[in-house]
Amino acid sequence: MSMRRRLLFWLLSSVLAGGLAAAAVVFFQARYAANEIFDYQLRQLALTLRDRTYSPRELAEVLQGEDALEFVIQVWGPDGKRVYASHPKLDVPGAVQLGFSDLTTRDGRFRVFAIQQRGLTIQVAQPVAARDQLALAAAGRTLLPFVVALPLLGWLIWRLVGREVRFLESTAKVVASRSPESLEAIETTRVPEEIQPLIGALNGLLARLGTALAQQRQFIADAAHELRTPLTALMLQLQLAERARDEAERQKAHAMLREGIARAAHVVEQLLTLAREDPDARKAAQEKVDLAELARAVAQAHESSAAAKGVALRTVLDGPVVVEGDRAALRTLMDNLVDNAIRYTPAGDVTIKAQGRDGEAFFEVDDSGPGIPVAERARVFDRFYRGETAAEGGTGLGLAIVRRIADRHRGAVELADAPGGRGLAAVVKLPLAS
Amino acid sequence: MRLLLVEDDSMIGAAAQEGLRREGHVVDWVRDGREAALAIANGVYDLVLLDLGLPRRDGLSLLRELRAKGNEVPVLVITARDAVADRIAGLDAGADDYLVKPFDLDELSARVRAVLRRRSGRGKSVIRVGELEIDTAARHVKWKRREVALSAREYALLEALADRPGAFHTRAQLEERLYGWDEEIASNAVEVHIHALRRKLDAGLIRNVRGMGYTLAGES
Numbered sequence: 001m002s003m004r005r006r007l008l009f010w011l012l013s014s015v016l017a018g019g020l021a022a023a024a025v026v027f028f029q030a031r032y033a034a035n036e037i038f039d040y041q042l043r044q045l046a047l048t049l050r051d052r053t054y055s056p057r058e059l060a061e062v063l064q065g066e067d068a069l070e071f072v073i074q075v076w077g078p079d080g081k082r083v084y085a086s087h088p089k090l091d092v093p094g095a096v097q098l099g100f101s102d103l104t105t106r107d108g109r110f111r112v113f114a115i116q117q118r119g120l121t122i123q124v125a126q127p128v129a130a131r132d133q134l135a136l137a138a139a140g141r142t143l144l145p146f147v148v149a150l151p152l153l154g155w156l157i158w159r160l161v162g163r164e165v166r167f168l169e170s171t172a173k174v175v176a177s178r179s180p181e182s183l184e185a186i187e188t189t190r191v192p193e194e195i196q197p198l199i200g201a202l203n204g205l206l207a208r209l210g211t212a213l214a215q216q217r218q219f220i221a222d223a224a225h226e227l228r229t230p231l232t233a234l235m236l237q238l239q240l241a242e243r244a245r246d247e248a249e250r251q252k253a254h255a256m257l258r259e260g261i262a263r264a265a266h267v268v269e270q271l272l273t274l275a276r277e278d279p280d281a282r283k284a285a286q287e288k289v290d291l292a293e294l295a296r297a298v299a300q301a302h303e304s305s306a307a308a309k310g311v312a313l314r315t316v317l318d319g320p321v322v323v324e325g326d327r328a329a330l331r332t333l334m335d336n337l338v339d340n341a342i343r344y345t346p347a348g349d350v351t352i353k354a355q356g357r358d359g360e361a362f363f364e365v366d367d368s369g370p371g372i373p374v375a376e377r378a379r380v381f382d383r384f385y386r387g388e389t390a391a392e393g394g395t396g397l398g399l400a401i402v403r404r405i406a407d408r409h410r411g412a413v414e415l416a417d418a419p420g421g422r423g424l425a426a427v428v429k430l431p432l433a434s
Numbered sequence: 435m436r437l438l439l440v441e442d443d444s445m446i447g448a449a450a451q452e453g454l455r456r457e458g459h460v461v462d463w464v465r466d467g468r469e470a471a472l473a474i475a476n477g478v479y480d481l482v483l484l485d486l487g488l489p490r491r492d493g494l495s496l497l498r499e500l501r502a503k504g505n506e507v508p509v510l511v512i513t514a515r516d517a518v519a520d521r522i523a524g525l526d527a528g529a530d531d532y533l534v535k536p537f538d539l540d541e542l543s544a545r546v547r548a549v550l551r552r553r554s555g556r557g558k559s560v561i562r563v564g565e566l567e568i569d570t571a572a573r574h575v576k577w578k579r580r581e582v583a584l585s586a587r588e589y590a591l592l593e594a595l596a597d598r599p600g601a602f603h604t605r606a607q608l609e610e611r612l613y614g615w616d617e618e619i620a621s622n623a624v625e626v627h628i629h630a631l632r633r634k635l636d637a638g639l640i641r642n643v644r645g646m647g648y649t650l651a652g653e654s
Contacts, residue, residue, distance in 0.1 A: 236449035
């Protein structure tokens with residue numbers, strides 16, 4: 001419902017209610033005052049009649065000129081016979097008691113004052129309606145200004161509220177006309193105090209959106225850039241294959257092409273993994289995972305590639321090292337670290353460890369390769385960063401993926417010197433399952 | 435022509451080397467900036483194909499240093515950076531041309547030819563010396579308007595001689611332009627190819643002056 005209409009309705013209703021209340025108060029006050037005055041009049045008239053001894057004729061004369069209906073006067077003799085009636089046609093019975101009383105008759109309600117004097121009963125009555133009319137008239141006069149002012153007030157409220165609301169409309173227009181690219185903050189200098197929290201919250205959201213969008217754009221730009229290298233290789237390899245002059249050349253070119261395609265597929269795979277491991281993408285699937293068992297499977301999977309490079313793959317595994325997390329993601333984490341270790345170790349040892357101590361699970365991969373200079377260790381986790389000593393065929397994404405997964409499992413990953421001082425130790429710490 | 439390929443990616447390097455070799459060039463390949471600086475210092479290359487994103491030594495700074503030292507070897511920059519600002523930076527640093535990844539072999543060889551042509555002061559891709567006509571783009575040779583089939587080495591040797599007609603080339607210089615590091619050279623290899631060229635074209639076309647070397651006479 002429109003705020004403007006609601007405000008108009010409630011404000012006008014309040015004004016009207018105020019007017020009615022005032023009128024009611026006036027009505028009751030006026031009636032009270034009228035009662036006092038009229039009762040006094042009634043009594044005075046009755047006393048006047050008592051103080052003089054009128055024969056009915058004289059009475060008629062005395063009362064000549066009094067308002068025809070205002071007072072109904074009746075006089076009864078000692079025998080109870082009515083000796084005088086100012087309005088013979090009106091049926092006002094004799095009062096049951098002396099003094100003031102109220103009577104209801106066929107002709108309406110009456111206020112009555114009765115008095116006795118030397119055997120005569122004198123009763124003066126007045127219709128109550130007269131008093132009510134008087135009070136109502138006073139109330140009406142009080143209410144009148146309110147009623148007259150109501151449309152004017154309504155018009156004013158409509159305009160004033162409209163003016164205040166117009167700001168909201170213009171702000172809404174500003175927001176509505178925004179393209180997804182223009183995420184700068186909405187100006188708040190001319191915004192009413194009441195709206196500021198809303199605009200502030202909106203600006204906060206815009207800022208967060210802007211950051212997220214910039215990160216996504218950067219990622220896409222980086223990813224596109226990173227895909228250029230394997231694509232260039234593929235293009236050249238394909239052309240070599242097309243132009244092969246004999247079978248030997250063709251076979252060699254095809255082998256190169258296959259290798260190129262495998263590498264491009266690996267880059268795409270890593271990019272997809274990174275996108276899947278987006279911290280906001282979803283909650284990790286929670287299940288109990290035994291790191292030792294998983295590490296054993298990973299070691300087996302890498303056995304042949306290690307052997308092909310002359311790398312001895314060893315495992316040091318405790319009994320069950322159980323953490324809660326996403327089995328597939330943890331497997332990816334291990335695969336990446338072991339893959340890196342084998343890739344960077346020309347010929348030597350790679351040791352995979354899974355241990356639990358002090359409430360924490362440790363997964364560690366040590367190699368006897370060249371290691372990473374201390375100064376570079378923080379940067380190698382940045383996606384697409386490839387160090388000065390980066391090996392062939394890497395995507396620059398492996399460690400970024402590892403860190404994402406570790407973060408998502410409330411864990412941490414660190415690079416250190418391998419035990420013995422030669423090579424690199426990649427250590428992942430995760431909370432042990434309770 | 436003898437080219438130095440500076441490329442850290444093994445697949446691109448291998449494929450580009452192979453492709454350019456088939457075009458008849460001698461291609462040496464190094465994988466980082468420091469090795470590139472050492473190789474260029476030898477002064478034997480007709481052209482350097484330089485990737486900018488290199489380990490150990492950034493390609494752009496290497497190029498700037500070369501030019502600052504007065505080394506005028508033609509440089510064709512290869513890079514994955516395609517922003518206009520990057521291209522401008524590359525050209526300003528002294529690159530002769532700029533090639534953005536991904537590129538194809540035809541474009542690569544065309545650009546190599548164009549850079550070499552510009553550097554030798556020729557505007558066209560056809561070299562004419564007397565009755566000899568060498569189309570460096572199509573790698574066709576005509577002698578007296580008649581097409582002559584040459585092997586890749588023979589062609590490379592002829593092109594090297596025709597690059598500066600009348601100038602003398604020693605056997606060692608010709609060997610350097612014909613063979614890369616990893617190739618075995620028979621002691622009489624150049625003589626064998628010269629002999630073949632004289633037989634296919636004209637006996638008097640290539641003259642040998644004792645103590646000076648070989649030169650292209652152009653007339654029989």
